[in-house]
Amino acid sequence: MRKPVTFTLQLAFTLLVCAFLLVPVILSMLAGVTANFFQGLGSGLTLRWIGEVWGLYADTIFLSLLIAGSCLIVTLVIGVPAAYVLARQGGRLARIIEETIVLPIAVPGLAIALALIVTYGGIREFRISWAFILVGHVLYTLPFMVRSVLAVLSSIRFRELEEGAASLGASFWQRLWTVVLPNARPGILAGSLMVVTLSVGEFNLTWMLHTPMTKTLPVGLADSYASMRLEVASAYTLVFFIMIMPLLAAMQMLGRERRVRQPQNTSTRP
Amino acid sequence: MHGRDYPRLFVLFLPLALVFTAFFLVPMARVAVVGATGEDGLAAYLSILTTPRHFESMVATVVLSVGVTATALAVSTVAGLFLVRNRFPGRSLLVSLLTFPLAFPGVVIGFLVILLAGRQGLIGSVSDLLIGDRIVFAYSMAGLFVGYLYFSIPRVILTVMATAEKIDPALEEAARSLGAPGWRVVKDVLLPALKPGFVASGAICFATAMGAFGTAFTLATNIDVLPMTIYTEFTLNANIAGAASLSIVLGLITWAALFVARSLSGTTVAVSG
Amino acid sequence: MTPRETPPETTAVTLRACAKTFPDGTRALRPIDLEVTGGETVVFLGPSGCGKTTLLRLIAGLERPDPGGRVLFNGEDVTARPIEKRNVGMVFQSYALFPNMTVRDNIAYGLKVRRVARAEIDARVTEMMDMMHIGDLAARRVDQLSGGQRQRVALARAIAVRPRVLLLDEPLTALDALLRERLRVEIDGLLRRLGITAIYVTHDQAEAMALGDRIVVMSHGAIAQIGPPREIYHRPVNAFVADFIGTINRVPCAGSDGDPELVFRPEDADIVAPHEADFSGTVTAAFFLGDRTRLILAGPGETPVVLDTRERTAFDHGQSVAVRVRPDVRMDLAAMAEAGTAP
Numbered sequence: 001m002r003k004p005v006t007f008t009l010q011l012a013f014t015l016l017v018c019a020f021l022l023v024p025v026i027l028s029m030l031a032g033v034t035a036n037f038f039q040g041l042g043s044g045l046t047l048r049w050i051g052e053v054w055g056l057y058a059d060t061i062f063l064s065l066l067i068a069g070s071c072l073i074v075t076l077v078i079g080v081p082a083a084y085v086l087a088r089q090g091g092r093l094a095r096i097i098e099e100t101i102v103l104p105i106a107v108p109g110l111a112i113a114l115a116l117i118v119t120y121g122g123i124r125e126f127r128i129s130w131a132f133i134l135v136g137h138v139l140y141t142l143p144f145m146v147r148s149v150l151a152v153l154s155s156i157r158f159r160e161l162e163e164g165a166a167s168l169g170a171s172f173w174q175r176l177w178t179v180v181l182p183n184a185r186p187g188i189l190a191g192s193l194m195v196v197t198l199s200v201g202e203f204n205l206t207w208m209l210h211t212p213m214t215k216t217l218p219v220g221l222a223d224s225y226a227s228m229r230l231e232v233a234s235a236y237t238l239v240f241f242i243m244i245m246p247l248l249a250a251m252q253m254l255g256r257e258r259r260v261r262q263p264q265n266t267s268t269r270p
Numbered sequence: 271m272h273g274r275d276y277p278r279l280f281v282l283f284l285p286l287a288l289v290f291t292a293f294f295l296v297p298m299a300r301v302a303v304v305g306a307t308g309e310d311g312l313a314a315y316l317s318i319l320t321t322p323r324h325f326e327s328m329v330a331t332v333v334l335s336v337g338v339t340a341t342a343l344a345v346s347t348v349a350g351l352f353l354v355r356n357r358f359p360g361r362s363l364l365v366s367l368l369t370f371p372l373a374f375p376g377v378v379i380g381f382l383v384i385l386l387a388g389r390q391g392l393i394g395s396v397s398d399l400l401i402g403d404r405i406v407f408a409y410s411m412a413g414l415f416v417g418y419l420y421f422s423i424p425r426v427i428l429t430v431m432a433t434a435e436k437i438d439p440a441l442e443e444a445a446r447s448l449g450a451p452g453w454r455v456v457k458d459v460l461l462p463a464l465k466p467g468f469v470a471s472g473a474i475c476f477a478t479a480m481g482a483f484g485t486a487f488t489l490a491t492n493i494d495v496l497p498m499t500i501y502t503e504f505t506l507n508a509n510i511a512g513a514a515s516l517s518i519v520l521g522l523i524t525w526a527a528l529f530v531a532r533s534l535s536g537t538t539v540a541v542s543g
Numbered sequence: 544m545t546p547r548e549t550p551p552e553t554t555a556v557t558l559r560a561c562a563k564t565f566p567d568g569t570r571a572l573r574p575i576d577l578e579v580t581g582g583e584t585v586v587f588l589g590p591s592g593c594g595k596t597t598l599l600r601l602i603a604g605l606e607r608p609d610p611g612g613r614v615l616f617n618g619e620d621v622t623a624r625p626i627e628k629r630n631v632g633m634v635f636q637s638y639a640l641f642p643n644m645t646v647r648d649n650i651a652y653g654l655k656v657r658r659v660a661r662a663e664i665d666a667r668v669t670e671m672m673d674m675m676h677i678g679d680l681a682a683r684r685v686d687q688l689s690g691g692q693r694q695r696v697a698l699a700r701a702i703a704v705r706p707r708v709l710l711l712d713e714p715l716t717a718l719d720a721l722l723r724e725r726l727r728v729e730i731d732g733l734l735r736r737l738g739i740t741a742i743y744v745t746h747d748q749a750e751a752m753a754l755g756d757r758i759v760v761m762s763h764g765a766i767a768q769i770g771p772p773r774e775i776y777h778r779p780v781n782a783f784v785a786d787f788i789g790t791i792n793r794v795p796c797a798g799s800d801g802d803p804e805l806v807f808r809p810e811d812a813d814i815v816a817p818h819e820a821d822f823s824g825t826v827t828a829a830f831f832l833g834d835r836t837r838l839i840l841a842g843p844g845e846t847p848v849v850l851d852t853r854e855r856t857a858f859d860h861g862q863s864v865a866v867r868v869r870p871d872v873r874m875d876l877a878a879m880a881e882a883g884t885a886p
Contacts, residue, residue, distance in 0.1 A: 007356065010348065010349075010352040010356075011352065011356075011358075013348055013349060013352070014348075014349040014352050014353065014364060014368075015364075017345055017346075017349050017368065017423065018364060018367050018368055020420070020423075021367065021368065021371050021420065021423065021424070022367060023386070023392070024382035024383070024385050024386045024392075024420075025371075025382065027382075027385045027386070027392060028381065028382060028385050031385065037390065038390055074289075077285065078285040078286040078289055079286060081282035081283065081285070081286070082282065082283050082285075082286035082287075084282060085279045085282050085283040086283075088275075088279060089279070099529075100290075100295075101286070101290065102532075103294070103525065104294060105528070106477065106521070106524050106525040106528040106529070107298075107481075107521035107524065107525060108480075108481030108483065108497060108517065108520055108521060108524060109481070109483065110481070110483055110497050110500055110501065110517055110520075111298075111301070111500075111517030111518065111520060111521045112294070112297075112298075114301055114500075114504065114510075114513055114514060114517050115294075115297035115298050115300060115301035115514075116293065116297050118297065118300055118301050118304050118510065118514065119296060119297040119300045119301075120293075120297070135293050138289065138293075139290075139293055139294050142286070142290070146286075172275060172278050173278075197373045198373065201373055201374065201375035201378075202375065203375045203376060203377045203483070203484040203487075204376070204481075204483045204484060204497075207483075207484075207487070208501075208504075218375050218377055218378075218484075221375075221377050221378060221381070222377045222484070222487060222488060225377065225380070225381050225384070225488050226488075226490070230385075230390055233381060234385075237378060237381060240378065244373060247373075248370050248372075248373055251373075252366055252369070252370065256362075
């Protein structure tokens with residue numbers, strides 16, 4: 001019943017779109033290990049550029065990891081409990097608060113960075129430390145953690161689970177620790193992956209908030225794009241890809257798992 | 271167990287409330303005030319209309335964003351519908367490949383455009399071979415367009431696919447059972463059912479494009495999109511009030527677009543680029 | 544099966560060796576032959592996964608049978624015809640009403656697609672809405688309708704195009720019990736009035752018995768038994784059919800005619816004096832249902848015996864009860880299978 005011609009045309013189009021997304025990535029990966037990109041692959045493969053990147057920018061990689069890790073801890077500590085509170089309260093107030101918390105996604109990073117600089121730029125110790133960047137990252141990633149946990153909680157009738165636990169004598173904190181958090185785990189996991197991925201790649205805020213002493217990976221990337229030869233910039237980008245690929249893959253796997261599980265939960269009809 | 275829990279819930283919510291107030295609400299209020307403390311006072315908020323440079327930048331950004339949104343919607347609908355409605359070997363790999371650039375930062379996408387259409391780019395090399403002329407457009411409006419399209423397509427495809435998967439397959443079968451040929455099924459059933467997805471992903475796409483900074487920054491184009499204008503006002507002209515008022519206006523535009531999207535669909539997709 | 548005559552203007556449906564294997568290798572249907580007379584209502588009945596919906600979709604043209612299988616409408620081979628060319632009316636379990644159209648537009652859709660003149664569309668749609676008692680819903684959007692209203696719109700939409708065959712896929716499953724019963728009566732009236740060939744899929748035996756001229760009981764992708772409701776109920780060909788339609792008891796018992804077991808329905812036995820009894824059992828539970836009392840007995844066999852009695856007395860747990868099965872209504876599954884009622 002499927003018309004083969006339209007199928008082939010659509011497949012070709014989809015492959016074309018895929019090529020558009022993929023070819024530049026492959027290009028940049030190759031450029032990072034080619035001796036001379038202008039001469040092409042014939043000039044030979046080399047790890048020289050990667051080595052150079054390591055020498056020049058290793059500290060940006062470590063700072064990015066440090067900030068992403070800290071950002072994850074902060075969003076977990078303040079975001080997960082808040083998501084639980086919002087899920088429990090429900091109602092209009094909770095909706096408004098949720099709407100406010102997600103504002104940092106909607107407002108461009110530039111504006112948030114400007115606001116932070118205008119307000120706290122004067123506190124020198126703070127301004128020149130990496131904590132200044134961390135604050136920006138926390139604001140930007142928090143909505144994803146809260147949303148992700150909230151989505152899972154509102155899909156599992158956790159109130160009934162909690163009431164069940166309460167009927168068995170569990171106290172508030174016991175219920176939170178033994179019933180709510182374990183059941184929210186898929187959301188916490190998805191949120192965590194999102195937070196780390198976004199933090200490692202954040203540029204818009206970070207570019208305004210960084211100082212020469214606090215350069216993150218994307219800031220270093222922008223720096224290298226502007227001032228380094230193409231091969232070094234590519235090698236640096238390659239390092240970045242290698243860092244975020246596992247995170248992206250994990251996120252996709254998590255998403256697929258959830259999609260597979262859903263139909264089994266809902267379909268009980270013959 | 272209701273009433274007794276309130277103090278505990280309050281304690282659980284407090285850390286987020288404090289952090290958010292101290293580092294977002296207060297600074298945003300502050301910057302809104304700062305925006306009105308320049309030479310022009312409150313009129314600074316109208317500078318987007320009254321200052322020709324700002325107005326031009328605004329128009330260029332809107333035109334670019336609308337163009338990118340329309341193109342991304344068209345491209346992603348064809349590809350997304352195809353992927354939802356057909357099962358074939360390699361399909362899930364295709365889906366992964368089409369959505370993985372979702373978390374690429376804008377700077378990296380700018381660099382990818384340079385590799386594609388820059389001075390040493392692929393398109394230039396190919397065109398040099400074919401017609402003896404290097405085609406270079408990375409640093410123009412076209413380059414920005416390509417870059418923005420790059421980060422828009424994965425977002426839109428995800429939403430289109432999510433919407434399409436939720437459509438009851440019986441709807442299509444019902445239309446066919448009533449005698450509708452293929453094109454009518456698409457026109458009467460599929461496209462109307464996809465409309466919420468279009469609105470949602472369109473708004474996300476538009477908002478992302480309006481606020482995108484990294485790509486434009488890397489391409490260092492001679493086209494001033496709004497975020498670049500704000501950046502220039504702040505760093506080069508040290509016009510903090512101007513930059514503040516412009517960013518508030520930009521923030522309002524993107525927030526409004528996303529608010530529409532969310533109230534219509536309830537999706538959250540990363541806006542960074 | 545005696546071939547019946549096809550009344551004029553109705554469509555007989557014939558299936559020849561229709562099997563269905565899905566691309567992933569699942570065998571949904573074994574080769575099936577079936578004749579549906581024009582104007583007849585046939586119900587496909589079976590547990591979930593028995594292939595009844597797949598069989599319906601083969602007739603609809605939503606699936607194609609494996610090579611060799613053929614679908615005929617009044618003798619004409621329609622196997623290669625897609626659903627949009629078969630002129631069938633279909634009612635889906637989810638109703639599948641178009642959410643972007645009003646009730647009136649939904650009902651008019653098939654006629655619009657067929658490029659029927661506007662005036663005629665209006666007349667026909669109004670007629671349909673009156674027939675289904677939904678005239679005052681014309682301008683409503685689909686999401687403003689209740690379940691029962693949606694069901695009526697779905698029916699009106701399917702019959703508005705005057706289909707050759709009306710196909711109903713579990714149309715009442717999504718409704719609550721009370722509404723289900725009411726709509727069942729309505730659908731029954733509608734089918735009789737239209738005189739249209741109808742094929743109805745359900746897993747609900749009460750629905751099947753009420754609506755079907757004939758019932759096709761299915762199991763594991765094959766037909767277990769075809770026949771009028773009475774025949775299926777009283778003379779099931781095997782334990783599966785007997786079990787699926789109503790409750791049966793199987794009591795090991797040296798009956799008078801040397802049968803190793805007694806097979807009977809709960810309503811086909813009486814409580815008698817001990818010396819007249821076929822067997823006796825102990826009451827383990829008694830449910831007073833108003834018109835009768837349902838007893839669960841620990842009998843001579845391993846499985847409990849279910850007995851419906853109209854006796855007005857109360858029963859105590861542990862009480863011993865002597866039971867006699869009415870001789871004329873005893874079932875003999877083995878003999879029935881041999882007699883060849885099975886296809």
